[in-house]
Amino acid sequence: MTQTQETVQAELPEELLKDVAAGAVRRELERELPFDEVRALDDHRFGALRVPADHGGPGVTLEELITEVIRLAEADSNVAHLYRGHFGFVESLRFQPREVRDEWYRRVLTGTTVGNASTEKGGNALGDLSTVLSQKPDGSWRLDGEKFYSTGTIFSDCTRVSAARDDGPGRRFALVAVDAPGVTVEDDWDGFGQRLTGTGTTRFADVGVEPFGVLDRVPGSHEAIHEAAFFQLYLLAVQVGAARAALRDAVELIRTRRRTFNTSGSGRLFREDPLIQQIVGRMSARLFAAESTVSEVARVHDRSLAAGHAAGTHTPGFAGEVPTAVYDSEIAVERAHVVVPQLCLDVVGELFQTVGASAVSRSKALDRHWRNIQTVATHNPIVFRARSLGEYEIDGTTPEGLNAIGDAPTAASVSGSRA
Numbered sequence: 001m002t003q004t005q006e007t008v009q010a011e012l013p014e015e016l017l018k019d020v021a022a023g024a025v026r027r028e029l030e031r032e033l034p035f036d037e038v039r040a041l042d043d044h045r046f047g048a049l050r051v052p053a054d055h056g057g058p059g060v061t062l063e064e065l066i067t068e069v070i071r072l073a074e075a076d077s078n079v080a081h082l083y084r085g086h087f088g089f090v091e092s093l094r095f096q097p098r099e100v101r102d103e104w105y106r107r108v109l110t111g112t113t114v115g116n117a118s119t120e121k122g123g124n125a126l127g128d129l130s131t132v133l134s135q136k137p138d139g140s141w142r143l144d145g146e147k148f149y150s151t152g153t154i155f156s157d158c159t160r161v162s163a164a165r166d167d168g169p170g171r172r173f174a175l176v177a178v179d180a181p182g183v184t185v186e187d188d189w190d191g192f193g194q195r196l197t198g199t200g201t202t203r204f205a206d207v208g209v210e211p212f213g214v215l216d217r218v219p220g221s222h223e224a225i226h227e228a229a230f231f232q233l234y235l236l237a238v239q240v241g242a243a244r245a246a247l248r249d250a251v252e253l254i255r256t257r258r259r260t261f262n263t264s265g266s267g268r269l270f271r272e273d274p275l276i277q278q279i280v281g282r283m284s285a286r287l288f289a290a291e292s293t294v295s296e297v298a299r300v301h302d303r304s305l306a307a308g309h310a311a312g313t314h315t316p317g318f319a320g321e322v323p324t325a326v327y328d329s330e331i332a333v334e335r336a337h338v339v340v341p342q343l344c345l346d347v348v349g350e351l352f353q354t355v356g357a358s359a360v361s362r363s364k365a366l367d368r369h370w371r372n373i374q375t376v377a378t379h380n381p382i383v384f385r386a387r388s389l390g391e392y393e394i395d396g397t398t399p400e401g402l403n404a405i406g407d408a409p410t411a412a413s414v415s416g417s418r419a
Helices: 014-022 024-030 035-043 062-075 077-081 084-095 098-109 222-256 274-311 324-351 356-360 367-377 382-395 411-418
Strands: 114-117 132-135 141-147 158-165 171-177 183-185 202-209 214-216
Touching: 014 024, 014 035, 014 062, 035 077, 062 077, 062 222, 062 274, 077 222, 077 367, 084 098, 084 114, 084 158, 084 222, 141 158, 141 171, 158 202, 171 202, 222 274, 222 324, 222 367, 274 324, 324 367, 324 382
Parallel strands: 114 158, 132 158
Antiparallel strands: 132 141, 141 202, 158 171, 171 214, 183 202
């Protein structure tokens, strides 16, 4: 069935979000992966929101997408987070050759989803990868390696794998079916937060890669700049959604609570107590600041994309200079990354000041909001972002997006390289 612009709704229905939220606590307590919820979202074509209108999609802006991600993260931040790799892949298609765009947009519109398999757990040098994509004498492509932090892959049809080139420096991306021979996906993520995102190990042993599944990546290109910033913007949206859920849960607990403390000095119901109201007011204000910041970053991203498009940076083989406005997306997301996580964590922290010890009941699973936000916030060290911004403000050095992670060189080699 071919999906058209009319059949992919630009907003998630409230009933679908309620269904996702309804089982969030149970899934958390029982460590039940949200396969049914993901299937419902895929059936709704959530993953097709950013397919451009000229390819039959709804063509929503990044600001509109981030609004939907926040709504979904409020329902269950695990479910929202696991789509991050998919939407990053869809963003990258804007910079691919026409035949690649046509093929993969078509698949996404029919419900195909793509997970993420980029990071290696250890053993690779910074800027290098142990996973290798090789082209055989007969022209076929094979993939070998192991990835960790494979968020979303276990729920997806395909996964996008970053791999070293066998013909020289640099990297490519390989798109392979999750159920292809030689692919092994494990749900072995042991983090204390975001436990249901399938963020575990994926292994590739002599896996065949179709020609449409081999994508080049040019360092310093608009594609590389945009996707690095987009991945961080997406994480900020997930955190805001989790903070929204914390405020929602605090309000629900307060509205229904009958018990109070003799130390309150008023004897009022919690919902009538001005001190409790003040706490909720602070939560609301911090959430507003965080969400407004993330929405503005999304608008900057839309403007940066438009500036690049006007300059032709989306054209394969573009050899011109990337407009300065393209880098605004990275600067904006770094500024937000320094402040938004703490705002969201403060919202959750005050949740536990509203109703006392009953809030820590395991059956309520309210701690998941703090654990999930803290886990997402660790994806990119905030202190490095702040340093990068300081350098930019002082001498104008453009911040570098997070494109690689690996083992640092030894102290001796670093001092030798500076000599």
